[in-house]
Amino acid sequence: MEFSFGPVPSRRLGRSLGINNIIPKTCSYSCIYCQLGKTINFTSTRKKFYDPDELVSSVRKRVNELEKNGIIIDYLTFVPDGEPTLDINLENEIRMLKELGIKIAVITNSSLIYDEDVRNALYLANFVSLKVDTVKNDIWKKINVPHRDLNLDKILSGIREFSKNYHGTLATETMLIKGINDNNFDETAKFIGEIRPHTSYISVPTRPPAFDFVKIPDEYKIIEAYETFKRFIDNVQTLTDFEGENFVxxxxxxxxxxxxxxxxxxxxxxxxxxxxxxxxxxxxxxxxxxxxxxxxxxxxxxxxxxxxxxxxx
Ligand code: SF4
CATH class of the missing domain: 1.10.10.10 (Winged helix-like DNA-binding domain superfamily/Winged helix DNA-binding domain)
Structure with missing residues (x-):
């Protein structure tokens, strides 16, 4: 079985070999903008999906093939079709993959970061991107459609705790959706400012979303969000364009x-x-x-x- 895909060009990570460590469309959120459609396996319980040794040897094989073809990878990135921290073996897999000498990134929706075991896994990664679309409970429910067992206050405390102790490159990503979270950004920007990420990315849905009603905000709203974020956060970047063609x-x-x-x-x-x-x-x-x-x-x-x-x- 193949556990890796790409490399794909990443606007944040350069040439990134994706790692798919969970079964398709398993997530603790069912975001209205998800490019994979609605969540099929909706869960907030961590579990084993695959044998870590099998996953690591498949990734190693792909890295070797790419190297033989002269292709250099900047990051091995856990970015499955769902939420990578649902995988109970994530820490073990990161430890083993680090032996390949390539930097590790994890793109997470942050929903399980209140769990110390999840934080311990993420501490090992060189780059962690945390989803923070909003800090308001009603908007969170509308945009991220969380599993019923999740609690936003616990998640935000987990993010604070993680950011205090993490020594790698911390990024946040905030997806803006027209009419949902493209107003009153102050509290979200203030929260992100407090956790001091290396970069706070503001993105918009550039690929087909789960629901047709999801729209890219008007340009002036994106600029307004950028200006607001800049008041609280040192490094803010917008990810509103196409990521490029450098697929391998x-x-x-x-x-x-x-x-x-x-x-x-x-x-x-x-x-x-x-x-x-x-x-x-x-x-x-x-x-x-x-x-x-x-x-x-x-x-x-x-x-x-x-x-x-x-x-x-
Ligand atoms: S967290 Fe990611 S994978 Fe899960 S529903 Fe949202 S966008 Fe899709």
Whole structure:
């Protein structure tokens, strides 16, 4: 089984080899903007998903293949199609992967960071990105649609505790959605300012979201958010543009593409460029659609290909 995908170009991490350590669409949130659609396995309970030795040896094999092809990876990034801290073996996996000598990143929704074991796993990573879309309970429920057992105050305390003790590069990510959290940013910006991240990223949904009503805020709202965040936080950056075309596939191009699409919708123009470099084309994408593995979606005037989860249209 493949546990890694890419490398994919990351606006924050350069060339990042993604690691998928949980089963598809398992999450403690069901964010309205999720690029993977609605959460299928909704849980806040940590558990074992895969054998850590198997995961690590699969990642090691992929790293070796990439190195043989002269491809350098900047980060091994836990960014599965769900929430990586639900994996009870995360700490163990990070420890073993560090032996490869490549920096480790974890992109988490922060929902389990109140748990000391989760914090202990994250302390080992070189880069941790914490989701902080809001600090207001009513907006949190609307935008992140949390599992019923979660509590925002406990999460915010966990984030404070983590930020005090973490020695790696701490980032936060705040997704802005039109009409939901694109007003009154002060409290969220103040909270993020207090935990002193290396960088606070403000993002907008650049890929097709779970629900059609989710829209990118007006430009002046993004600027207003940026200005507000700047009052409280030293380094604020907006992630409002396209991440680039620097995806890497090896011999088994279609499989590599499927692995990437399963966690990362891809634009048609980028896919066609990758395929034409390998003597392939639109027909190959259509064969994946006909097999029910991916589907096409129009978003923001572009065509995206996204994973088709079983039982979901
Ligand atoms: S955006 Fe991330 S945290 Fe939110 S539902 Fe999707 S996978 Fe879970």
């Amino acid at each position: 596939t090896l011999e088994n191009t279609l499989n590599d593409i499927l692995d990437i699409i399963s966690v990362h919708p891809m634009r048609e123009d980028v896919l066609l460029k990758i395929l034409s470099d390998k003597g392939m084309g639109l027909n190959d994408l259509e064969s994946l659609i006909n097999k029910g593995l991916i589907k096409k979606e129009n978003y923001g005037g572009k065509i995206f290909y996204i994973k088709k989860f079983k039982g979901f249209s």
